[in-house]
Amino acid sequence: MLFNADIPLLTLIVFLPLAGALGVLATRSRPWTQGVVLISTLATFLLTLLPLLQFRPEQAGFQFVESVPWIATLGISYHLGIDGLSLFLLPLTGLLFVAAVLVSWNKVRLKERAYFISFLVLETGILGVFTSLDAILFYVFWEAMLIPMFLIIGIWGSENRRYASIKFIIYTMAGSLFLLVGLILMAFLSENLGGGFSFDMVSWLALNVPSHWQYGIFILFFIAFAVKVPIFPFHTWLPDAHVEAPTAGSVILAGVLLKMGVYGILRFCLPLLPEASLYFTPAIMALGVIGVIYGAFVAFAQDDLKKLVAYSSVSHMGLIVVGVMAGNLAGMKGGIIQMLNHGLSTGALFILVGALYERKKTRDMNKLGGLAARTPVLATFFVIMTLSSLGLPGLNGFVGEFLLLLGAFQYQWWIGALSATTLILGAVYMLWMVQRVFFETDRSGRSEAVADLFRPEKLVLVSFTLLVFFIGLYPSYITNRIEFTSRQLVAATTIKAAGPLAPVHPVPPNPAKVMTYEHDPSRR
């Protein structure tokens, strides 16, 4: 055991980047700045790997828990802990931040220290969101993280950056304020139900929220998370933010930030408000499916590479939402795995698109072409990541998409069928993109030599590729560890809503749910 219970491992993980940010303040020259940043992100990444080694998949509840009172007068505590849901999101965050630092290596020309400080503060915020078990602590991290992201897009982005940054922050802030009201209402409910005025999410899990409260609170929660995911009608900030953000910013946005939305749904909506979750499932499914198809079609129409990848994210995140809301084990597991996969493959795609942009100064696919011969390494990685993203068997995307679609089919065959179009449409726009950029003839009209990937970029992509194969070939490493959490999450909606509450608050029978329950082989 490297770390025993006495050492606050999660606190270390969360605040190490912040300490790094303070360290950066003290540096005076570029090598020092970059050195401090790299060391602090790498150390954070290594620390995030430790929970993987010591996590006990079969143990119920949260692990590595730390809890001290914070604002006792308002029932707020400093409460950290992780379960199967957050277990893999921590190393994903750690890895993507190391990648973000490496792809910015020697490239930031403007206010370099501020750039890296923003990233480190952002990392603390994101890690805090994934580990906090107190609702207000969660909310503080959730909001505090927006300011550095706002600055990253707004200062180091491309031409239209100011518009994109304010749109990003207003959308997400607007959503999260409703979350705040929802959280306060939950705390009052906890008081009324005898749990004391408390924002502790673990104690909330034991509450049976009265059904007439569930719907309102669910909507308040859902808006915040839907904006973040983003689920279909709330997605319009995403293309702007992704396109205008600097490469490393897009990597973090697509790789981790979007996961926070799904994480929120799984952490708050399903376990705390099962009845409302069940009630709203058809609507959310519909939005998810619309997102899948709409995102794919819009991606298909893009000429801008970054926009294409951004809309593909809308499509993929829609599929994840469909899966986790399906209310069966396959969909849930698929959703959690696909969160990782999407982080890896989309993160990598943004790195590659950024690299391409630096070399060719354009992201317009009509002005690219024939790059496979001139930048073979870049092209190879690009193809691998594209295939991972569209779900080629043997790569990570397949595992996630297969489980997600299985879940969707178990829910309703036609939902599954509609969602499955992502396989075809995804293949179409992704492969067409590869064809236009790397094959065909060069349309740029400039035939000078193009540099291939630099060493830091290669380093990042090799590690990503290894992970892509690892998850693709050995998915049970992950599924074993998320098994328990997934079962709990699925059970939350089915048991809590239909079980003990039923005599008190009769729930309208849900034929879809009953059928799923009986026909789900994994429940036996």
Add this chain to the structure above:
Amino acid sequence: MNMILPDVNLSSLLPELILLAGATLLLFIRGGDNRQGIVPVAVLSVIAALAAVCYLWDQGTSGFGGLIVKDNGALLFQGMILTTALISLVLSRDFLPALKDAGEYYSLLLFSLIGMGIMTSAQDLLVIFLVMEILSLSLYVLVGFMKVIRTGMEAAMKYFLLGSFSSALFLLGLALYYGASGTTSLAALAAPTSAPTLMLAAFALIMVGLGFKIAAVPFHMWAPDVYEGAPVCVAALISVAPKIAVFAVLLRFGTAMAGPGQNLVWTVVLFMSLAGMVIGNFTALRQSGVARMLAYSGIAQVGYMLIGLLAIPEGGASAIAFYLAVYILMNMGAFASLTYLSRRQQETLRIDDLKGLASRQPWHAFALAVFMISLAGIPPTGGFFAKFYLFKIGIEAGYLGVVLIALVATIVSFFYYLRVVMVMYMAGEGEEALPPLRRGVSLIGVMIAAIVLMTLLAGILPDPFIRGVTNVFPAFSPGI
């Protein structure tokens, strides 16, 4: 009729007496090129008054036959006012040119503090009216103090005219109050009245007078002009200190007024709150001057604070006190930044003048960004927990709808607060609108740094603050 001298107990006015001594002394100190002694005397008397506040803490002193009660609530508010004044003194020292009549300036400032101090502890409407006039008259003069600024004179005139009008209405309300209850004491609020309609009219008029002082909508028209025209250091004081004093009065009112007959009054407060949040935030969007923007932001902030007034039984007083404490930090901080930037400049600072501040003065830009983020209520700053506490109390009191509207208004406010951040960080260098860079350590710079730290501290460890105010407010006597 036998005259019994009321028990005077001068010690209940100890802080005010110290300030009075200081203010009188200042009138005798000659100004001139070297204003030696003026600022130290002013600062020392404020600090001595603060010490007196600490001395009176927990003693529950009362005097003048119960007209003045220095309970902990009053002392807390007075302490906050004096802290604001200290910050404002540092700003004045930095901003004001070496005037011949500087002594009068500081003397008037101390007089306004006397007015506000008594307001927090007065139990009688007549006393409240008198001290409100002391406060207002000092402020009218202070607004127009720099005679070279034409807009300042205009602002002072406007402030004076509208202010006297509102005072007249307050006085009329006081007369009606006396007619309805037969006394001017706040204690009469708790008793059932025989003339409810008359009482209601009295309340309405009194609310006009008080609402004017805190720039609550619809009595807010003076604020933008005054904030823009007044010397920055005076605008800073006006934006915070009278609000603290008036909220102390409003809280005494509200705590005493539990009768169901006063429902209409609460509706009025409710609408003032909603209108403040909506009008303040939406109008702030369109402002180009920093001071005007802060004026409308202040109008909106009063709207938020009035939510606490609606929720007095649920602990609204603590929420308002906490909000005000944080508001001192963030608003005085913002004005301090403004002073730092616009030193001795006669034209007003526009938001666009801040362009590229982050490259030229990174630390200063950071400080201003923290204040804006805190005013917007984004964690991890004190502004977040202040809003959070207020909204929590509001929901507890059953005003969920009001809180939801407050949220929408808050979202609107992000636009203009974050616009300042955007201009500083995301735009290129502006024209040379800003004065040349300051170098070295200045008192105001140190103070800004301290306020930034306090703002962040209030957001990271708010528990001591909140516990402080919740401990105080059971002791806040409801107008008796």
